[in-house]
Amino acid sequence: MKTADKQDPDAPADCPVYSTGVTGEGYVYDGCRNVLSPGWSRRGFIETLGLTGATLAAAPLASMLLPGSALAGSAVEDFRFAILADSHTMGKKNNPMKVRLEAAIRQINAMNPAPDFVMYLGDAITDGTIDEFKYFEDIIAGLKPKTYYLAGEHDWYLDMGEYYMQHMIQRARPYYSFDHKGAHIMALHGSNLNDFWSSRKLSPQERMKVAGDINDPAQGTFALGRAQLDWMEKDLATVPRNAPILIFSHVPLYQYYKPWNFWTQDADQAHAILKPFSNVQVFHAHVHQLVEHQIANMKFCGILSTSWPHPYPESYHTLGLSGQMPRPNPARLFDGLGWHIARVEGSGKVSHEDILWTLKPPES
Structure with missing residues (x-):
């Protein structure tokens, strides 16, 4: 297959080819979003999958081979939810x-109307010990809405x-999805790291300590991994193309600041799946x-944390930004911290409100 004279300008210059897929417009492309061919056929598409082992394409062919989505024909209803993350509780x-x-929990519990659910996006604790987990569980038990982790x-x-997995996620896999009032919700496990510990015989x-x-x-670097990418494609194959898709991940689902x-x-492979x-x-x-x-x-x-604010990096690499962002003062109990309210409207519009405690600190 000859490479066409077309390349995504955002693709990294030295990006290796991870896989091949097909865009909703019918372009065949590699994992760096380099377009390989401006068109495709059923035979060519299947041959591409066979040659690369990839199942990235969310193309019309896939929808013809699978049953209809539970969301098909479903109207989107208004709903709100809250998002919490990075509490890093360390015990006493x-x-x-x-x-x-606890301040975030009080504010979420006071929402009127109450949120349909809360999404907790990870790093509940810091050192991974059972004592820290139990300490966190005692605190989070005060949260009234249903919580997904x-x-x-x-x-x-x-x-x-x-x-x-046993006490929070309580599912067979660390990634999962569900439908809610016309929206499709996917909780990803983005905290995968390649095995850096076995060859070094780390305890x-x-x-x-290294991972944290x-x-x-x-x-x-973090990665979703082949199995999860395949699951994403299969999970989305029958979801209507105009349905609100809400993706939750602990780590950024793009390449922000590598140091x-x-x-x-x-991330590019996940973007390819979501592109249609x-x-x-x-x-x-x-x-x-x-x-x-x-x-x-x-x-x-x-998403803001409830533990401590990270400073912004001096430069923003693939985001193409530069300059100094405001620096919160970690000596202040609530500066640079908070949580979020998100809303899905019947029109499908998704919006969010940042509850930034710098602007209005909660009562401690």
């Missing part, structure tokens, strides 16, 4: 974490997710910052 040794999380790296790399505690350090190069591992290595959908909103945690970003049809929102 760091009481401010408890104070801040996904994992951050701090929840995972001491026991490789065993406790968090669980040493593994946790945002600027330790030994951990490598601090604000980075998903195979007209209404995609991604919420991510991990960065402890307000970040607004858009790539093609996908809007991204970085």
Whole structure:
């Protein structure tokens, strides 16, 4: 197959070819979004999949082979939900974490009308111990709405997710989806790291320390992984193209700032799967910052933490931004912290409100 003279200007110059897929417009492209051919046939498409082992394409062919979605013909209804993330509770040794999380819980419980649910986007604790988990569970038990969880790296790399899977996610896999009032909701497991510990014979505690350090190069970059990407494609194959798609991930589902591992290595492949959908909103945690970003049809929102604010990096690499962003003062109990309210309207519009405590600190 000959390569056409067309390349996505946002694609990294040295990006390896991870896979091949087909866009909603019928372009065959590789994992770096380099367009390989301006058209495709059923035979060519199947041959492409066979040659690469990829199942990325969310193309019309896929919809012909699978049953209809539960959302097909469903009207979108208004609903609201809350988003919490990065509480990093550390047990009794760091009481401010408890104070801040409790403040968020009080505010969410006071919402009128109450949110349909809460999404908790990971890093509930810091060191991964059972004592920290139980401490967090005692606090979060005060939250009244139904809560859905996904994992951050701090929840995972001491026991490789065993406790968090059993007590929070309570599903067979760390990623899952569900439909709610005409919207399709996907909770991703973006905290996958390649095995950096076995060859180095690291203890669980040493593994946790490396995984939890945002600027330790030994951990490598985060990735969704082939199995999860395949699941995403199958999960979305029968969802109507105009349905609101709400994606939740702990780490950014794009490549933001690599020195601090604000980075998903195979984000481009997820973008390819999501490209045919007209209404995609991604919420991510991990960065402890307000970040607004858009790539093609996908809007991204970085979620505030209730633990501590990260400073903004000096430069923004693939975002093409530069300059100094405002720096919150971590010495102030609530500066630079908070949580979020999001809303889906009957029209399908998705919006969110940042509850930034810098503007109005809660009562402690």
